[in-house]
Structures are given as C-alpha cells and as structure tokens.
Amino acid sequence: MIVKVSQQELDTLTLNEETIQLAVNLIRVNGYVILEGVLPEAKVVELRTAFQEAMDWFIDKHGKEIYLNKTGFNEGTNHLGIFLPFQAPFNDPLVIEHPFALAIMDRILGKDYSVTLFSSNTSLPGGQKSQPVHPDYGARFGDLCNTHLPITDLVFNIPLVDVHDGNGPMEIWPGGTHLLPDNYYGPNGPNPEELAPHMHSIKVHMPAGSILLRDVRMWHRGTPNRGDSIRPNLALIYSAMDRDNRVQIPIETYEQMSDRAKHLFRWQKIGYPAIEPTHE
Template sequence: MKISKEELESLQLHDETVELAANLIKVNGYVILEGVLPQEKVAELWEAFKASMDWFIDKHGEEIYLNKKGFNEGTNHLGIFLPFAPPFNDPLVIEHPFALAIIDRILGMDYAVTLFSSNTSLPGGKKAQPVHPDYGTRFGDLCKVSLPITDLVFNIPLVDVHDGNGPMEIWPGGTHLLPDYYYGPNGPNPEELAPHMHSIKVHMPAGSILIRDVRMWHRGTPNRSDEIRPNLALIYSASHRDNTVQIPQETYDNLSERAKHLFRWQKIGYPVIEPTHE
C-alpha cells in the first residue's frame, strides 16, 4: 500500500486505510506500507545496526563462519536480539502510529510486544530456509478449526529489498487460515505442499512497514549481493508469550504510556543486553 502525503505528514492513517490494511492481513496474511519511515531515521537505524552487526561478528564470527557450507544449515540467515536502546527503541519503531492503528483494529488494545529482534540475510547463503510458519499449533491435534489472529510480526527493512539480496518469500492468501492442528507436527508438511502453491518474493523499499500473521508460510531466500539485508523484527501478541527484552528502569519510566503498556510483560529493571543470537 502507498500512504498519502497527508497521512505521512500527520502520522495518522485515514480510517479507510486502516480498514483496508487490516482486511488485507485477515484475508491475505500480510500488508506492506511502502517507505513510511523518514529517510534520516532509516539511515540512523542502518548505521546503528551495522555497528551492532560488526560487534556481533567480531565476537561470534569464528563460530558462525566455521562451517564452509555456511551457517544455519547454509541459509546464512541470522536472528539477533537487539539492545533496548536508541535508536532501536525509537517511537517510530516500537509504537509507530500506522502500525498500532492497524494492530489495534485486529488485536484490540490489550496486546503487548513479545519479541524485540532482527532478521538478517548475510551474503553467501547456499539455499533458502525451509518453508514454515513462525508459531506452531496452539492446541495440538485437538483443534480442527481456524483460530483468530493472536500474533502479528512487524518488520522494517533497513535497505531496499529486491531479488538479489535475500527477500522473504511468502505463501499468502490462506496459509494463515488453516485449522490450528495443521501447524503441528501431524499437519501437512509445508515443504511438500509449497512447491505446488503460489508464492511471491517480498520486495519493498527501505523504511517500509510489513505486518504479517505469524502463521503465514514463508522462508528466507539466499542473499546473492555483497551487503547484508537486515529487517528489524517485533512481534505484537494478544496473549502472554516470551519476556526476553531487558529494559532499565529509567528507560522504561521515560517511555510513553502506550509504550509502557506494550512492554509491560518484559524484564523491567534489567540492564540493556548486548546484541545476542536468537
């Protein structure tokens, strides 16, 4: 979706825009708001992310690159928990008005952040990830019906994403609407079905917002370029899940009331972490 100049300047979506975006997620499994973050904010996040990645590779590079076939089974995809500190905890990241308006429409008002992380496709990947949803079944083999959306992934790409630098491939239009037990070990195998189904590779300019149902089938693809392809990644959840985010008390006290509510389930009063492998 392309957002109007008026909406970008006011940081407020028209009600019909919110309704369209929410319905696209419900029906298709995802929506993209193209290039909505200011370029200067994207540049600031990109520089900070590169510094964090350089630090991480300097500390863990040997164990990551030890296998000549690549890491993470040759996909060279790396998830890193980010420190809850500027610029990663900027309001335009953790409580972007566009994203919250859409998520409010789907999850209500009482959800929270349950993941504060990133996903990066590094150069040199030998193969794509397996096709998968991010979360499994809620009720094992017992539930034969499709459940409401309870968790939404929020991504911000820090570079333009195109075919050459490891875009996410998705299977939209129904893979998030399967009966609950389909997401368990006794459900259909996405790897067997996906080659016979329609998929698209998600291209988007830096600073876009991608919101998707965690159940939608997807995979990371190999990065054929010479530069990393990073996404910031948060999950907003209507039910309590993980509490991996460490937030110093002073930092938490200085958040907006909405941000405090969003991070209320996390580790308040703990020191900021260093970039850490998921």
Template structure:
C-alpha cells in the same frame, strides 16, 4: 512489492502525504490494511520511515552483526545455518532501536490494535538478517506452532502479528522473504503442528512470490503465514527489524525484553502499555 507511480500492488496500502505528515491513518486506510491481513495474511506500507533514520539503524545493526559473526566464528565463505547464512539477533532496548517510531509507530498500532485489541503487548524485539553468500533457502515455515497440537480442526483468531522494518531496499538479489499469502494463515490449527504437513513439499505446488520493498517500509503479517528466507546473492547484508505484537490473553505473564527503568520511564503512555509485562528495571541485553 515495487510498483510504478500509477500502480499499486494488491498487497500494499498506499498512504497519502497527508497521513505521512500527520502520522495518522485515515479510518478507510486502517480498514483496508486490517482486511488485507485477514484475507492475504499480511499487508505492506511502503517507505514510511525517513531514510536518515533507516541508515542510522542499518549502520548500528552492521556493527552488531560484525561482532555476532566473530563471536560465533561464522564464515560467509564456509556458510552457516545450513547454508542459509541467516542471522536472528535480539536487539538491546536502547537508542536508536527503541525509538517510539519503531516500537509504537502510530500506523502500526492503529492497525494492530484493531486485530489484537487495544490492550495488546509488544513481546519480541529483534532483527533478522540475510547475510551475503547464502546458498540455500530456509525451510518453508510459519512462526506460530499449533496451539492445540492435533486436536483442533478449526482456524483460530489471530493472536500474534509480526512487524518488519527493512533497513535496506529489498531486491531479488539480496535475500528477500518469500511468502505464501492468501490462505496459509487460515488453515485449521492442527496444520501448524510441524508433524502434520510437510510445508516445504506442499509449498512447491502453491503460489508464492518474493516480498520486495524499499527501505523504511512496514510489513505486518499474521505469524501463521507460510514464508522462508532466500539466499542473499549481493555483497551486503539484508537486515530488518522484527517485532511481535501479541493479544493480551495470549501473552506470557513475564516477557523477555530487558528495559532499564530510566528508559521505560521516558516512554509514552502508549509504549509503556505495550511493554508493561516485559522485564522493567533490567539492564539491556547484549546482542551477541
């Protein structure tokens, strides 16, 4: 959400110049961010990563997207994935994507660990891109299914947090994520069973808005919050990096992120802990 210099969005935590310079959030900033996630389902911290870094990431993703499109014989004009022209693509665990400022940004870990515990893990390493000429929105959905099918009528604690880094300015025109905050993550567990409620029908009668933000921002969200991708009516891709952090008891015994041993050995202790259950000693994956 864009704001003026004198106005702060209700979904946003404003970080001071001192916090940006030190790379450390104040306790009151962390507390506010955690509470916004718990109440609204997500929080936004604007313009954290430097533009030079974001531009480098965007260029590299652009190269991969070109190869992905060619391999799958996707055409922007003909459309794909039901006209959404949306691409989800795993990222290779290599520079510039595996930079510590991405996988273990202190703003992110300070907030995430307050919710998931300081033994949480990074379990998903990918990108989501809204490509140009899309004609339809995605179905409204949550990224988490019901953990207990139709059996649980209670809201359960947060176990997964999605972190998105937009690599271009997200505007009304280039396929912003539409979100349904303030309660869709607080339903009884059975609501996340796809057969229990038709989210796309119900969502049309609920409050939503487009999550607009500058490149290099950080969005942290409960993976149960309802959302959907919208059509990109610009002439350029709208990519973001998508990570998922998981509480330790709910993480798989063996993760799927392939990390060369030399790369893992060069990480900080914090990053090593986050990735301790992934596939260490494996070659990086090909993104397409």
C-alpha cells in the same frame, strides 16, 4: 499487498479510516500488508548504521570463524536472527509504537496486546540455500483443535535497505496458509515443504523504511542473499497473548517511555540492563 500512504498521512502520522480498513482486510484475507517507505530516510540511515555496528560486533565476538570459513549460519542459509539491545536507536517510538502499525493492530488484536519479541532478521551474503518453508508459530492446541483460530500474533518488520531479488527477500505463501485449522500447524499437519512447491508464492520486495505486518502463521522462508551487503530487517512481534518476556529494559529507559509504550512492554524484564546483541 502494498498500500500507498498519502503525504497527508505521512505528515500527520495518522492513517485515514479507509487506509486502516484496507490494511486490516488485507492481513485477514492475504495474511500480510506492506506500508511502503513510511519511515523518514534520516531515521532509516540512523537505524541501518547502528545495526551494521551491532552485526559487526556480533560476528566478531560470536561468529567470525563460521562466517569467514563460508560454512554459513543456520545450515548454510546465512539467515541470522539477533536480539537487539533495548536502547537508541532501536527503541525509537517510530519502531516500537509506530502510529500506523498500532492503528492497524488495534483493529485486529484489540488494544490490550503487548510486544513479545524485540529482534531482527538478517540475510547475510553467501547463503547457499533457502530456509525451509514454515510458519513462525506451531499449533496452539496441538492436535486438539480442528478449527481456524483468530489472529493473535502479528510480526512487524522494518527493512533497513531496499529489498529485491538479489539480496535475500522473504518468500511468502499468502492467501490461505494463515487460515488453516489450528492442528494443521502441528507436527501431524500438512508438511509445508511438500505442499509449497505446488502453491503460489511471491518474494517480498519493498523499499527501506517500509512496514510489513504479517500473521505469524503465514508460510514463508528466507532466500539466499546473492549480493555483497547484508539485508537487515528489524523484527518485533505484537501478541494478544503473553508468550515471552526476554526483553531487558533498564528502569531509567522504561520511565522515559510513553504510556502506550510502557503498556506494550509491560510483561518484559523491567529494571534489567540492556543486553548485548545476541543470537536467537
């Protein structure tokens, strides 16, 4: 569901209470919300340029043969997750601590959550098929818990180009797939691939610079990119539970971050050099 942000909210970088509550309720009921086109165009251009350079470097070093031979990444889906270096412009405050996103996440996750993924998701041209339908996380307690658990992890996406049917939009199954009992997300639960064709889904279209927040449990998949340019998303996960600490942050970078950003990345590898773009 799309939430329109007013010009006043954009100018002040502060969401009205009504906007926050609407976004929170949409995530809780439907599993996701989109704040449409909230990043400044100049910032989107800066991020897109840097991301294209990072992707070009990665393919040249790690995947040129696969890509040029048209066999495709990830079993022909040509969807590729790349861990990004924790450096400008990817660690811009409008990415890692956007006031709109944090205002919404504060209501859902409390205020002691942290970033557990600093990455990206790109649909490259030439994909031959969609990804399998899946949630991002499995069952928290295996087969032991047959009740629904609270939302503990939210994915934060920023598309760096306009997303439409032609360039590999994410397809989602909203309105319930994030509300299943915990054990349903394990290997003995319902098979999303079998159920999804009988259920309602939508393809997520949004302009560059939008913010997409979604429950990690909502079923989704990447679809083929039929265009001739990459469809990149920045992708972070904010978690009320400590799940991962693979983000490497140079100490001089960490010391220049805001107190809130330091708190968000407190469990990560502080004092390590920023990584090169790396495949997930």
